[in-house]
Amino acid sequence: MHVQTLIVGAGPGGALLSYLLAKRGIHTLLLERTATLGQAFRGEHLNEEGEMILKKYDLYDAVEQIGCLPMTALRYWHNGQLIKELTTNTHFGIHVPQTHLLQAIIEKATAFDNFSYQLGTSVKELLQREDGSYYGVVAVKDGKTQTITCDLLIGADGRYSTVRKKAGIDVKIIKHGYDLLWARIPAPATWQPSIEFALMDDFQLSIFTQTANYIQIGWQIAEGTFKDVRNQPFEPFKQRLCETMPQLAETITAHLHSWKDFILLDVYSSEVETWQKDGLVFLGDAVHTMTPTGAYGLNCALRDADILGDIIAGERMDTISYTQCETMRKTQVKEIQQLQRQKEASFADAFVVFA
Incomplete structure (x- = not known):
């Protein structure tokens, strides 16, 4: 099998990117290790950026129809007493079950003939040319080995990314x-x-x-x-x-x-030296695991897909440079990770006066 883009990992980032590429005429195959969409635990809270991205691509209404829940109040408690309450006409975050989000995106993607996906498929090795560039994977589904080649390979397979490990890209783990x-x-x-x-x-x-x-x-x-x-x-x-x-x-x-x-x-956050390597590109937790603080992980993955989708669809695949995207996103992600550390360090301050 040969496809233009092969995406490994059907989490929010991988699913959204596959939809965006298929919508723009790029033959895309999405692989997922688990047998059911949303089986692996991933973040389930949208912030305003994630909501904006889904609305940008006419996906939010589909998610809303399946089921989501905006949080309209934020409260702080101390010794069983309410000490602070904030309310809003919008939301403090939206709970979207992983299965609902992925179902909405995949259903939209399957409307395009150039999109396909396989569940229960594990990547066993990456294919490399003599010059070291990557051009596909060897995978196993239902006990049968498949060789899948591609023009572009994307690792979106989470914090324990198989693709990242097999590409020999080291990850820096930051404990909190x-x-x-x-x-x-x-x-x-x-x-x-x-x-x-x-x-x-x-x-x-x-x-x-x-x-x-x-x-x-x-x-x-x-x-x-x-x-x-x-x-x-x-x-x-x-x-x-x-x-x-x-x-x-x-x-x-x-x-x-x-x-x-x-x-x-x-709980940990992570970073890697590079988000790309010889025809291989990463997004989401595979290159920037986030802590649960502020529920940024899901939204960062959606943003990665949003930006990568524009870049990939706008250029010939053999001429694409991801350096600008990587540099920009690295800076943004580092800022968010720093904000998470600040929120974690200052959380108890909200209760000091009541101690």
Whole structure:
């Protein structure tokens, strides 16, 4: 099989880029390792930039029809008391389930004959010419080996990128001193879409409303301490959680029973020296993993795709230079990562006066 553009990784960035290229007449194949779209955990909150990009390409309405939820309130709690509340006529972020976002984009892309995608397909090796340039992959689907060649290979396969590893591109991991425990519970019947913040045991506690009447709880713990945390009795933690967010005490009591109800996210940001290498280009978490702070990861991936789509569609593939795009995006991403570190360092300041 030969295609003009081969994109590995059907997350938001890879899916959006494949749609943009197909829409502009470029024969594009999208590969995804998992058997179901949205099976891998990725960010699910749009900010204003992400919303703008989806609207720019007439995708937001499709996402909205499947289901999304704007957050209209932002609240801070201390010792079970509301200390600060902000409301808006727009939103403080939009929860979009990963499956909804990808479904909307892929459905739009399949309207074009020059787009195709394969799920359950793992890349096993990259194809290189004698001059070192990349021109395709060897992949496996349903136990069968495929050789797929292309004019341009794009790695959009996330923080653990197989394409990046096989291309020998080193990644710099930047730890932030904490990891994150996630849990999802049903929302109370009268719950309104909101983002809620509190301090619990001197660590950040975040509550995000989700579509389908759910709430996502995120509790920071010291980096590398989950083994010690889960060896502690669960009930004292559950009691502290109820005292910190009393408005959720009933649903917490009913639905959180052990540490097994939480998922651990190893938190770090990352950067790489180059986003391109001899006919190979990267975007999203593959070259700039973000922390959960501010929910920038999804939106940065969409922005990468937005910019790359314009560049690829505007030039002959054998003459494209990605240097300007890489330089610009590197600067923007570094600024956001620095902003994340500042937000993390200053979060507790909002509660100092109430301590």
